[in-house]
Amino acid sequence: MSDRETIRIYDSRAEDYARVTASDAPDATLRAFIEALPKGAHVLDLGCGPGLSARHMAAAGHQVEAWDASTAMVDLAAAHPGVAARKADFDALDATTAYDGIWANFSLLHAPRDAMPRHLSAIHRALKPGGLFHVGVKTGTGSKRDDLGRLYTYYTEAELSGLLRDAGFTPGAFRHGEDLGLDNVMAPWITVTAHA
Numbered sequence: 001m002s003d004r005e006t007i008r009i010y011d012s013r014a015e016d017y018a019r020v021t022a023s024d025a026p027d028a029t030l031r032a033f034i035e036a037l038p039k040g041a042h043v044l045d046l047g048c049g050p051g052l053s054a055r056h057m058a059a060a061g062h063q064v065e066a067w068d069a070s071t072a073m074v075d076l077a078a079a080h081p082g083v084a085a086r087k088a089d090f091d092a093l094d095a096t097t098a099y100d101g102i103w104a105n106f107s108l109l110h111a112p113r114d115a116m117p118r119h120l121s122a123i124h125r126a127l128k129p130g131g132l133f134h135v136g137v138k139t140g141t142g143s144k145r146d147d148l149g150r151l152y153t154y155y156t157e158a159e160l161s162g163l164l165r166d167a168g169f170t171p172g173a174f175r176h177g178e179d180l181g182l183d184n185v186m187a188p189w190i191t192v193t194a195h196a
Contacts, residue, residue, distance in 0.1 A: 003151040006110050007069050010049075013148070013182060014072035018050035020182050028057040029175060029191055031135050033103065034060045035045070036193070041100035046093065047107020051077025051085060057103070058082030067092065068107075071090070090115070091120045101132040110135040113153045120167035127196040133169060134190035135160070139176075146183045157190055169194035 010017065018074055026034060030053055035044065041062045043056040048066035058064045058081060066077040068087040078085035090111055102123050111119055123133055140154030155163075157174050164171045170196040178188045 003110060003112075006150045006192075007042065009148050009150050010068075010070035011072040014050060014076055017073075017174050017182050018052070018076055020180075021049065021052055023052060023056075026053070029134070030056055030103075031103075031194075033101065033132060033193055034062070036132055037062060037101050038153060041102045042098065043103065045083075046090065046102055046104040046123070047075075047110070048077050049073050049087070049107070051080050051083050053103055053105055054083045054085075055080035062101075069172075081082050090119045090122075093119075093126055093144045095126040097126070097128050099127050099131060101134075102127060103134045104136070105134060105191070106136045106138070108135055109152055109154070111153060113143060115165065116153070116163055120163055120169070124168045129196060131196040132193055133164075133196060134191065135164075139188045139190050146181075146185065148183050150183075155190070160190065160192065164192070164194050167189065169196060173183075 007146045043057050043062050043064050045066040048054050048068045054064045054066040064083050066083050066085045068074050070090040074085045074087045137155045143153040161171050171192050174190050174192045
């Protein structure tokens with residue numbers, strides 16, 4: 001994520017975002033992702049926010065890196081035991097066959113549409129063969145800023161599936177839902193876990 005206004009908003013609202021997304025246990029999607037990883041897996045939470053998913057992965061015995069472009073979010077993520085947090089944007093990912101899994105839950109939707117193929121290729125390259133990649137985005141078309149000023153790029157299931165396949169992934173089943181966000185608006189979303 002390189003949109004300065006989006007980063008500024010997350011820096012100023014990090015504690016609020018952490019409260020909105022707080023959970024004492026992983027949801028079904030994260031639990032399935034954790035269970036599908038090999039024992040002691042090396043995992044990257046890309047665009048980790050306050051690090052709640054990273055915390056659950058670390059608690060399950062995995063070696064977890066958590067990256068975010070927001071300094072305030074990195075500070076929150078670093079407070080979780082077993083989470084190695086770092087300030088970094090999506091373009092910082094230049095590893096090759098380093099990770100068993102990469103979790104990008106509602107983070108890549110802040111990247112411009114024309115950057116998504118580049119990011120997905122870098123993620124595929126950074127995963128070990130057969131590695132897992134989870135991505136969540138809001139559904140729709142086009143891009144816009146929400147009422148808080150955050151930049152969003154929206155995707156249809158068909159579009160996201162095509163982008164994943166073009167990057168070399170085999171997508172699994174898509175999940176659909178709707179949730180209330182930090183902007184207090186209900187928004188539809190899709191998530192999918194794919195194999196490298």
